[in-house]
Amino acid sequence: MNETWTYPAMSHPSADPAVNAVAARLVGLATADPSRARVLELGCGSGHHLLPLAARWPEAEFEGVDRDGAAVELARGLAAEGGLANARFHEGGFEDGGPAEGGEFDFIIAHGVFSWVPDEAKLALLRRIAERLGPRGVAVVSFNVAAGWRRRLPLVEKARAIQAAGGDGVELMRALEILRDVCESDDERLIVDDMRAKGAAVLAHDDFAPVNDPFSLKDFVALAAHHGLRWLGEGVPADNRAEGGAVVDGAAFAGDPVGMHEALDEAGDRTFRSALLCRADAEVAGRVPASAVADCFLSAGPAADGRDAALAGELAAAAPGDAHAGELIQRHGPAMATRIVKALYDGTAAARTHAADVRRAVPEAPRMDGLRLACARRGLPVVDARHRPCEFPRAHLELLAMMDGSRRLDGLSAIARERCPELAFGAWMRHLAQRGFFL
Numbered sequence: 001m002n003e004t005w006t007y008p009a010m011s012h013p014s015a016d017p018a019v020n021a022v023a024a025r026l027v028g029l030a031t032a033d034p035s036r037a038r039v040l041e042l043g044c045g046s047g048h049h050l051l052p053l054a055a056r057w058p059e060a061e062f063e064g065v066d067r068d069g070a071a072v073e074l075a076r077g078l079a080a081e082g083g084l085a086n087a088r089f090h091e092g093g094f095e096d097g098g099p100a101e102g103g104e105f106d107f108i109i110a111h112g113v114f115s116w117v118p119d120e121a122k123l124a125l126l127r128r129i130a131e132r133l134g135p136r137g138v139a140v141v142s143f144n145v146a147a148g149w150r151r152r153l154p155l156v157e158k159a160r161a162i163q164a165a166g167g168d169g170v171e172l173m174r175a176l177e178i179l180r181d182v183c184e185s186d187d188e189r190l191i192v193d194d195m196r197a198k199g200a201a202v203l204a205h206d207d208f209a210p211v212n213d214p215f216s217l218k219d220f221v222a223l224a225a226h227h228g229l230r231w232l233g234e235g236v237p238a239d240n241r242a243e244g245g246a247v248v249d250g251a252a253f254a255g256d257p258v259g260m261h262e263a264l265d266e267a268g269d270r271t272f273r274s275a276l277l278c279r280a281d282a283e284v285a286g287r288v289p290a291s292a293v294a295d296c297f298l299s300a301g302p303a304a305d306g307r308d309a310a311l312a313g314e315l316a317a318a319a320p321g322d323a324h325a326g327e328l329i330q331r332h333g334p335a336m337a338t339r340i341v342k343a344l345y346d347g348t349a350a351a352r353t354h355a356a357d358v359r360r361a362v363p364e365a366p367r368m369d370g371l372r373l374a375c376a377r378r379g380l381p382v383v384d385a386r387h388r389p390c391e392f393p394r395a396h397l398e399l400l401a402m403m404d405g406s407r408r409l410d411g412l413s414a415i416a417r418e419r420c421p422e423l424a425f426g427a428w429m430r431h432l433a434q435r436g437f438f439l
Ligand SMILES: C[S@@+](CC[C@H](N)C(=O)[O-])C[C@H]1O[C@@H](n2cnc3c(N)ncnc32)[C@H](O)[C@@H]1O
Pocket: 007, 009, 010, 011, 012, 042, 043, 044, 045, 046, 049, 065, 066, 067, 068, 071, 092, 093, 094, 095, 110, 111, 112, 113, 116, 117, 121, 205
Protein backbone atom coordinates (compact mmCIF):
# COMPACT_ATOMS: atom_id res chain seq x y z
CA MET A 1 0.00 0.00 0.00
CA ASN A 2 1.47 3.33 -1.03
CA GLU A 3 0.57 5.99 1.54
CA THR A 4 1.60 9.53 0.63
CA TRP A 5 1.17 12.37 3.08
CA THR A 6 1.61 16.08 2.51
CA TYR A 7 3.66 17.59 5.33
CA PRO A 8 1.11 19.08 7.75
CA ALA A 9 1.11 22.87 8.05
CA MET A 10 2.69 23.64 11.43
CA SER A 11 4.30 26.42 13.39
CA HIS A 12 6.94 25.62 16.00
CA PRO A 13 7.12 27.63 19.24
CA SER A 14 10.67 26.30 19.84
CA ALA A 15 11.85 28.10 16.69
CA ASP A 16 10.16 31.46 17.42
CA PRO A 17 12.81 34.23 17.19
CA ALA A 18 11.17 35.94 20.19
CA VAL A 19 12.17 32.88 22.23
CA ASN A 20 15.46 32.02 20.52
CA ALA A 21 16.76 35.60 20.89
CA VAL A 22 16.40 35.37 24.68
CA ALA A 23 18.19 31.97 24.71
CA ALA A 24 21.07 33.47 22.69
CA ARG A 25 21.26 36.63 24.83
CA LEU A 26 21.43 34.50 27.99
CA VAL A 27 24.67 32.96 26.73
CA GLY A 28 26.12 36.30 25.64
CA LEU A 29 25.19 36.83 21.98
CA ALA A 30 23.67 40.29 21.46
CA THR A 31 21.09 39.35 18.82
CA ALA A 32 19.11 41.83 16.74
CA ASP A 33 15.61 42.88 17.79
CA PRO A 34 13.48 40.24 16.03
CA SER A 35 10.65 42.70 15.41
CA ARG A 36 12.91 44.58 12.93
CA ALA A 37 15.09 41.70 11.81
CA ARG A 38 15.79 39.86 8.54
CA VAL A 39 14.63 36.29 8.96
CA LEU A 40 15.31 33.34 6.61
CA GLU A 41 13.67 29.93 6.79
CA LEU A 42 15.31 27.03 4.93
CA GLY A 43 12.78 24.27 4.15
CA CYS A 44 9.83 26.59 4.89
CA GLY A 45 7.16 24.29 3.40
CA SER A 46 3.86 26.16 3.03
CA GLY A 47 5.08 29.05 5.19
CA HIS A 48 3.03 28.14 8.24
CA HIS A 49 5.93 28.91 10.56
CA LEU A 50 7.12 32.10 8.86
CA LEU A 51 3.82 33.77 7.98
CA PRO A 52 2.47 34.28 11.53
CA LEU A 53 5.84 35.87 12.39
CA ALA A 54 5.46 38.20 9.39
CA ALA A 55 1.96 39.12 10.62
CA ARG A 56 3.27 39.73 14.14
CA TRP A 57 6.22 41.92 13.07
CA PRO A 58 5.34 44.10 10.05
CA GLU A 59 8.71 45.90 10.23
CA ALA A 60 10.74 42.69 9.92
CA GLU A 61 11.53 40.96 6.60
CA PHE A 62 11.02 37.28 5.94
CA GLU A 63 12.36 35.02 3.19
CA GLY A 64 11.40 31.35 2.87
CA VAL A 65 13.06 28.75 0.64
CA ASP A 66 11.75 25.30 -0.27
CA ARG A 67 12.21 23.03 -3.24
CA ASP A 68 8.54 21.95 -3.14
CA GLY A 69 6.85 24.21 -5.71
CA ALA A 70 3.30 23.44 -4.52
CA ALA A 71 4.18 24.34 -0.92
CA VAL A 72 5.82 27.60 -2.06
CA GLU A 73 2.71 28.44 -4.14
CA LEU A 74 0.49 27.89 -1.07
CA ALA A 75 2.80 30.06 1.05
CA ARG A 76 2.65 32.86 -1.56
CA GLY A 77 -1.16 32.57 -1.74
CA LEU A 78 -1.50 32.82 2.04
CA ALA A 79 0.89 35.80 2.15
CA ALA A 80 -1.15 37.59 -0.54
CA GLU A 81 -4.50 36.79 1.13
CA GLY A 82 -3.12 37.80 4.51
CA GLY A 83 -1.78 41.09 3.09
CA LEU A 84 1.78 40.25 4.15
CA ALA A 85 4.12 42.09 1.77
CA ASN A 86 7.05 41.47 4.16
CA ALA A 87 7.15 37.69 3.46
CA ARG A 88 8.63 36.31 0.22
CA PHE A 89 8.97 32.69 -0.81
CA HIS A 90 11.47 31.13 -3.23
CA GLU A 91 11.33 27.75 -4.91
CA GLY A 92 14.73 26.03 -4.88
CA GLY A 93 17.08 23.64 -3.14
CA PHE A 94 19.65 24.64 -0.50
CA GLU A 95 22.14 23.12 -2.90
CA ASP A 96 21.33 25.85 -5.46
CA GLY A 97 22.45 28.80 -3.36
CA GLY A 98 19.37 29.77 -1.36
CA PRO A 99 17.20 32.86 -1.75
CA ALA A 100 17.85 35.09 -4.74
CA GLU A 101 18.03 38.17 -2.51
CA GLY A 102 21.52 38.51 -1.13
CA GLY A 103 22.52 39.80 2.22
CA GLU A 104 22.87 38.48 5.71
CA PHE A 105 20.16 37.40 8.11
CA ASP A 106 19.66 38.02 11.82
CA PHE A 107 17.72 34.78 12.30
CA ILE A 108 17.84 31.59 10.21
CA ILE A 109 15.38 28.79 10.89
CA ALA A 110 15.73 25.18 9.69
CA HIS A 111 13.10 23.15 11.52
CA GLY A 112 12.35 19.54 10.58
CA VAL A 113 14.98 19.45 7.86
CA PHE A 114 18.53 18.42 8.91
CA SER A 115 17.96 14.79 9.96
CA TRP A 116 15.43 14.18 7.21
CA VAL A 117 17.41 15.11 4.06
CA PRO A 118 20.25 13.26 2.29
CA ASP A 119 23.83 13.98 3.36
CA GLU A 120 24.56 16.40 0.48
CA ALA A 121 21.53 18.48 1.49
CA LYS A 122 22.60 18.44 5.18
CA LEU A 123 25.99 19.87 4.18
CA ALA A 124 24.41 22.41 1.82
CA LEU A 125 22.06 23.49 4.63
CA LEU A 126 24.97 24.21 7.00
CA ARG A 127 26.91 25.94 4.19
CA ARG A 128 23.94 28.24 3.48
CA ILE A 129 23.57 29.06 7.18
CA ALA A 130 27.29 29.87 7.51
CA GLU A 131 27.19 32.06 4.37
CA ARG A 132 24.03 33.95 5.27
CA LEU A 133 24.21 34.42 9.04
CA GLY A 134 25.09 37.96 10.11
CA PRO A 135 27.81 38.65 12.74
CA ARG A 136 25.17 38.79 15.53
CA GLY A 137 22.90 36.31 13.78
CA VAL A 138 21.50 33.17 15.30
CA ALA A 139 20.26 30.01 13.59
CA VAL A 140 18.00 27.33 15.02
CA VAL A 141 18.42 23.86 13.53
CA SER A 142 16.40 20.88 14.76
CA PHE A 143 17.54 17.26 14.47
CA ASN A 144 16.77 13.80 15.80
CA VAL A 145 19.13 12.66 18.56
CA ALA A 146 20.87 9.29 18.28
CA ALA A 147 20.51 8.38 21.99
CA GLY A 148 16.72 8.06 21.95
CA TRP A 149 16.50 6.64 18.42
CA ARG A 150 18.73 3.66 19.22
CA ARG A 151 15.71 1.84 20.69
CA ARG A 152 13.21 3.47 18.36
CA LEU A 153 14.70 2.64 14.95
CA PRO A 154 14.43 -1.18 15.41
CA LEU A 155 10.70 -0.68 16.10
CA VAL A 156 10.40 1.36 12.90
CA GLU A 157 11.97 -1.57 11.04
CA LYS A 158 9.56 -4.05 12.70
CA ALA A 159 6.56 -1.89 11.74
CA ARG A 160 7.85 -1.71 8.15
CA ALA A 161 8.17 -5.52 8.14
CA ILE A 162 4.55 -5.86 9.35
CA GLN A 163 3.46 -3.46 6.61
CA ALA A 164 5.31 -5.46 3.97
CA ALA A 165 4.06 -8.84 5.27
CA GLY A 166 0.42 -8.22 4.28
CA GLY A 167 0.34 -9.09 0.56
CA ASP A 168 -1.15 -5.75 -0.52
CA GLY A 169 0.63 -3.90 2.29
CA VAL A 170 -0.72 -2.96 5.70
CA GLU A 171 -1.69 0.63 6.49
CA LEU A 172 0.88 2.22 8.83
CA MET A 173 -1.42 2.95 11.79
CA ARG A 174 -2.76 -0.63 11.63
CA ALA A 175 0.82 -1.96 11.51
CA LEU A 176 1.60 0.01 14.70
CA GLU A 177 -1.47 -1.48 16.40
CA ILE A 178 -0.24 -4.97 15.54
CA LEU A 179 3.29 -4.09 16.66
CA ARG A 180 1.97 -2.86 20.01
CA ASP A 181 0.33 -6.25 20.61
CA VAL A 182 3.60 -8.10 20.04
CA CYS A 183 5.92 -5.69 21.92
CA GLU A 184 8.38 -7.44 24.21
CA SER A 185 8.44 -4.84 27.01
CA ASP A 186 6.54 -1.89 28.46
CA ASP A 187 9.36 0.38 27.25
CA GLU A 188 8.73 -0.73 23.67
CA ARG A 189 4.97 -0.28 24.11
CA LEU A 190 5.56 3.29 25.32
CA ILE A 191 7.59 4.08 22.20
CA VAL A 192 4.93 2.58 19.93
CA ASP A 193 2.22 4.55 21.79
CA ASP A 194 4.26 7.71 21.25
CA MET A 195 4.48 6.93 17.52
CA ARG A 196 0.72 6.35 17.32
CA ALA A 197 0.09 9.67 19.06
CA LYS A 198 2.10 11.50 16.38
CA GLY A 199 -0.36 10.36 13.70
CA ALA A 200 0.28 9.11 10.19
CA ALA A 201 1.01 12.47 8.56
CA VAL A 202 3.82 13.40 10.99
CA LEU A 203 5.19 9.82 11.11
CA ALA A 204 5.56 9.84 7.33
CA HIS A 205 7.95 12.80 7.66
CA ASP A 206 9.74 11.71 10.84
CA ASP A 207 9.98 8.09 12.09
CA PHE A 208 9.02 6.63 8.70
CA ALA A 209 10.56 9.32 6.47
CA PRO A 210 12.66 8.07 3.54
CA VAL A 211 15.65 9.63 5.36
CA ASN A 212 15.86 9.78 9.15
CA ASP A 213 19.44 10.24 10.37
CA PRO A 214 19.62 10.78 14.12
CA PHE A 215 22.83 12.55 15.19
CA SER A 216 24.69 12.59 18.48
CA LEU A 217 25.12 16.12 19.82
CA LYS A 218 28.91 15.72 19.53
CA ASP A 219 28.73 14.85 15.82
CA PHE A 220 26.26 17.64 15.12
CA VAL A 221 28.40 20.23 16.95
CA ALA A 222 31.55 18.99 15.15
CA LEU A 223 29.86 19.19 11.73
CA ALA A 224 28.57 22.69 12.49
CA ALA A 225 32.08 23.74 13.65
CA HIS A 226 33.52 22.38 10.40
CA HIS A 227 31.25 24.87 8.62
CA GLY A 228 32.34 27.78 10.82
CA LEU A 229 29.34 27.64 13.18
CA ARG A 230 29.32 27.54 16.95
CA TRP A 231 26.79 25.69 19.12
CA LEU A 232 25.16 27.85 21.81
CA GLY A 233 22.79 25.33 23.44
CA GLU A 234 19.10 24.78 22.86
CA GLY A 235 16.78 27.32 21.25
CA VAL A 236 14.61 27.31 24.38
CA PRO A 237 16.57 27.69 27.65
CA ALA A 238 14.48 25.08 29.55
CA ASP A 239 15.15 22.52 26.81
CA ASN A 240 18.77 22.36 28.01
CA ARG A 241 17.42 20.31 30.94
CA ALA A 242 18.05 16.59 30.83
CA GLU A 243 15.06 14.47 29.85
CA GLY A 244 13.47 11.91 32.17
CA GLY A 245 15.22 13.33 35.25
CA ALA A 246 18.60 12.03 33.96
CA VAL A 247 21.68 13.05 35.98
CA VAL A 248 25.41 12.65 35.34
CA ASP A 249 28.47 13.56 37.37
CA GLY A 250 28.98 17.19 36.30
CA ALA A 251 32.57 17.26 37.65
CA ALA A 252 33.55 14.55 35.18
CA PHE A 253 32.69 16.94 32.34
CA ALA A 254 34.40 20.13 33.55
CA GLY A 255 35.06 22.31 30.49
CA ASP A 256 33.19 19.91 28.19
CA PRO A 257 29.55 21.05 28.02
CA VAL A 258 28.93 19.13 24.79
CA GLY A 259 30.18 15.90 26.41
CA MET A 260 27.99 16.53 29.44
CA HIS A 261 24.86 17.19 27.38
CA GLU A 262 25.58 14.14 25.28
CA ALA A 263 25.89 11.97 28.40
CA LEU A 264 22.58 13.40 29.62
CA ASP A 265 21.01 12.61 26.22
CA GLU A 266 22.16 9.00 26.61
CA ALA A 267 20.95 8.75 30.21
CA GLY A 268 17.55 10.29 29.35
CA ASP A 269 17.03 8.62 25.92
CA ARG A 270 16.61 12.01 24.31
CA THR A 271 15.12 11.91 20.80
CA PHE A 272 15.08 15.54 19.59
CA ARG A 273 17.05 18.76 19.82
CA SER A 274 16.54 22.23 18.43
CA ALA A 275 20.04 23.72 18.48
CA LEU A 276 21.12 27.36 18.41
CA LEU A 277 24.12 28.21 16.25
CA CYS A 278 26.03 31.42 15.65
CA ARG A 279 29.07 32.23 13.51
CA ALA A 280 32.31 30.92 14.97
CA ASP A 281 33.70 34.48 14.76
CA ALA A 282 30.66 36.03 16.55
CA GLU A 283 31.33 38.00 19.70
CA VAL A 284 29.93 35.95 22.56
CA ALA A 285 30.37 37.58 25.99
CA GLY A 286 32.10 35.28 28.46
CA ARG A 287 29.93 36.20 31.40
CA VAL A 288 26.42 37.61 31.15
CA PRO A 289 25.02 39.64 34.05
CA ALA A 290 21.71 38.28 35.35
CA SER A 291 20.20 41.73 34.75
CA ALA A 292 20.43 40.94 31.00
CA VAL A 293 16.96 39.39 31.37
CA ALA A 294 15.42 42.72 32.46
CA ASP A 295 14.03 43.43 28.97
CA CYS A 296 12.15 40.20 28.49
CA PHE A 297 8.57 39.09 29.08
CA LEU A 298 7.77 36.04 31.17
CA SER A 299 5.03 33.43 31.32
CA ALA A 300 4.66 30.10 33.11
CA GLY A 301 7.20 27.61 31.74
CA PRO A 302 6.99 23.91 30.86
CA ALA A 303 7.71 22.63 34.42
CA ALA A 304 4.14 22.38 35.65
CA ASP A 305 5.03 22.38 39.36
CA GLY A 306 7.55 25.23 39.09
CA ARG A 307 10.67 25.03 41.24
CA ASP A 308 10.33 28.69 42.29
CA ALA A 309 6.75 28.54 43.56
CA ALA A 310 6.56 32.25 44.44
CA LEU A 311 7.67 33.29 40.96
CA ALA A 312 5.34 30.69 39.39
CA GLY A 313 2.50 32.30 41.39
CA GLU A 314 3.32 35.78 40.05
CA LEU A 315 3.38 34.47 36.48
CA ALA A 316 0.05 32.71 36.98
CA ALA A 317 -1.42 36.00 38.23
CA ALA A 318 -0.26 37.79 35.06
CA ALA A 319 -1.77 35.11 32.77
CA PRO A 320 -3.00 35.08 30.05
CA GLY A 321 -0.56 37.96 29.49
CA ASP A 322 3.18 38.07 30.22
CA ALA A 323 4.94 39.63 33.19
CA HIS A 324 7.69 42.15 32.40
CA ALA A 325 10.94 40.88 33.92
CA GLY A 326 12.19 44.43 34.58
CA GLU A 327 9.10 45.23 36.66
CA LEU A 328 9.53 42.05 38.71
CA ILE A 329 13.18 42.97 39.35
CA GLN A 330 12.15 46.49 40.40
CA ARG A 331 9.46 45.12 42.74
CA HIS A 332 11.59 42.43 44.38
CA GLY A 333 15.15 43.76 44.11
CA PRO A 334 18.20 42.70 42.07
CA ALA A 335 18.22 39.10 43.41
CA MET A 336 15.06 38.55 41.34
CA ALA A 337 17.18 38.75 38.15
CA THR A 338 19.16 35.68 39.25
CA ARG A 339 15.94 33.88 40.20
CA ILE A 340 14.51 34.60 36.75
CA VAL A 341 17.59 33.20 34.98
CA LYS A 342 17.37 30.04 37.10
CA ALA A 343 13.63 29.78 36.42
CA LEU A 344 14.22 29.98 32.65
CA TYR A 345 16.62 27.03 32.77
CA ASP A 346 14.65 24.90 35.26
CA GLY A 347 11.39 25.41 33.36
CA THR A 348 9.46 27.48 35.94
CA ALA A 349 9.33 30.36 33.44
CA ALA A 350 9.46 30.91 29.68
CA ALA A 351 10.75 34.17 28.18
CA ARG A 352 10.27 36.15 24.99
CA THR A 353 11.64 39.44 23.69
CA HIS A 354 8.11 40.77 23.11
CA ALA A 355 4.96 40.18 25.12
CA ALA A 356 2.47 37.78 23.51
CA ASP A 357 -0.39 39.84 22.07
CA VAL A 358 -3.36 38.36 23.97
CA ARG A 359 -6.65 39.82 25.24
CA ARG A 360 -8.51 39.26 28.46
CA ALA A 361 -11.95 40.16 27.08
CA VAL A 362 -13.74 39.05 23.92
CA PRO A 363 -14.32 41.97 21.50
CA GLU A 364 -17.96 42.88 20.70
CA ALA A 365 -17.28 42.40 16.96
CA PRO A 366 -14.48 39.78 16.90
CA ARG A 367 -11.92 40.34 14.15
CA MET A 368 -9.00 38.07 13.29
CA ASP A 369 -6.08 39.27 11.16
CA GLY A 370 -5.92 38.52 7.42
CA LEU A 371 -3.63 35.50 7.81
CA ARG A 372 -5.79 33.81 10.46
CA LEU A 373 -8.86 34.42 8.28
CA ALA A 374 -7.05 32.97 5.24
CA CYS A 375 -6.03 29.87 7.24
CA ALA A 376 -9.55 29.37 8.63
CA ARG A 377 -11.03 29.68 5.11
CA ARG A 378 -8.62 27.05 3.78
CA GLY A 379 -9.09 24.62 6.67
CA LEU A 380 -5.51 25.08 7.94
CA PRO A 381 -4.43 25.31 11.58
CA VAL A 382 -4.68 28.83 13.04
CA VAL A 383 -1.59 30.00 14.93
CA ASP A 384 -1.96 31.65 18.34
CA ALA A 385 0.01 34.56 19.84
CA ARG A 386 2.62 32.16 21.27
CA HIS A 387 3.12 30.58 17.86
CA ARG A 388 1.24 27.38 18.70
CA PRO A 389 -0.73 25.85 15.81
CA CYS A 390 -4.38 25.19 16.74
CA GLU A 391 -6.45 22.68 14.78
CA PHE A 392 -10.25 22.91 14.66
CA PRO A 393 -13.08 20.79 13.27
CA ARG A 394 -14.45 22.00 9.94
CA ALA A 395 -17.59 23.65 11.41
CA HIS A 396 -15.53 25.61 13.96
CA LEU A 397 -13.18 26.81 11.21
CA GLU A 398 -16.20 28.04 9.23
CA LEU A 399 -17.30 30.01 12.27
CA LEU A 400 -13.79 31.43 12.69
CA ALA A 401 -13.73 32.43 9.01
CA MET A 402 -16.74 34.70 9.75
CA MET A 403 -14.80 36.65 12.39
CA ASP A 404 -13.69 39.53 10.18
CA GLY A 405 -15.23 42.25 12.34
CA SER A 406 -18.47 42.36 10.33
CA ARG A 407 -20.54 40.29 12.79
CA ARG A 408 -21.33 40.93 16.42
CA LEU A 409 -21.03 38.35 19.17
CA ASP A 410 -24.77 37.67 19.46
CA GLY A 411 -25.02 36.98 15.72
CA LEU A 412 -22.04 34.62 15.82
CA SER A 413 -23.45 32.92 18.89
CA ALA A 414 -26.78 32.25 17.06
CA ILE A 415 -24.90 30.74 14.09
CA ALA A 416 -22.83 28.59 16.49
CA ARG A 417 -26.01 27.29 18.20
CA GLU A 418 -27.39 26.25 14.86
CA ARG A 419 -24.28 24.81 13.19
CA CYS A 420 -22.24 23.47 16.12
CA PRO A 421 -24.64 22.91 19.04
CA GLU A 422 -21.94 20.97 20.92
CA LEU A 423 -19.75 24.11 21.19
CA ALA A 424 -19.77 26.08 24.47
CA PHE A 425 -19.51 29.29 22.44
CA GLY A 426 -18.89 31.81 25.24
CA ALA A 427 -16.10 29.79 26.88
CA TRP A 428 -14.56 29.03 23.47
CA MET A 429 -14.45 32.71 22.55
CA ARG A 430 -12.85 33.62 25.90
CA HIS A 431 -10.24 30.93 25.32
CA LEU A 432 -9.50 32.22 21.81
CA ALA A 433 -9.20 35.81 23.05
CA GLN A 434 -6.73 34.68 25.71
CA ARG A 435 -4.69 32.95 23.03
CA GLY A 436 -4.50 36.15 21.02
CA PHE A 437 -6.79 35.30 18.10
CA PHE A 438 -8.44 38.73 17.91
CA LEU A 439 -7.17 42.16 16.93
C1 LIG B 1 9.47 18.03 7.10
S1 LIG B 1 9.25 19.47 6.17
C2 LIG B 1 9.45 20.76 7.39
C3 LIG B 1 8.68 22.01 7.05
C4 LIG B 1 8.78 23.13 8.10
N1 LIG B 1 10.13 23.65 8.19
C5 LIG B 1 8.29 22.65 9.45
O1 LIG B 1 9.12 22.32 10.29
O2 LIG B 1 7.08 22.62 9.68
C6 LIG B 1 10.80 19.58 5.30
C7 LIG B 1 10.78 20.61 4.20
O3 LIG B 1 12.12 20.74 3.65
C8 LIG B 1 12.02 20.81 2.23
N2 LIG B 1 13.31 20.34 1.66
C9 LIG B 1 13.85 19.12 1.78
N3 LIG B 1 15.05 19.08 1.14
C10 LIG B 1 15.25 20.31 0.61
C11 LIG B 1 16.30 20.88 -0.15
N4 LIG B 1 17.36 20.18 -0.51
N5 LIG B 1 16.18 22.19 -0.50
C12 LIG B 1 15.09 22.90 -0.15
N6 LIG B 1 14.08 22.41 0.57
C13 LIG B 1 14.14 21.13 0.95
C14 LIG B 1 10.84 19.91 1.90
O4 LIG B 1 10.30 20.22 0.62
C15 LIG B 1 9.88 20.19 3.04
O5 LIG B 1 9.00 21.25 2.75
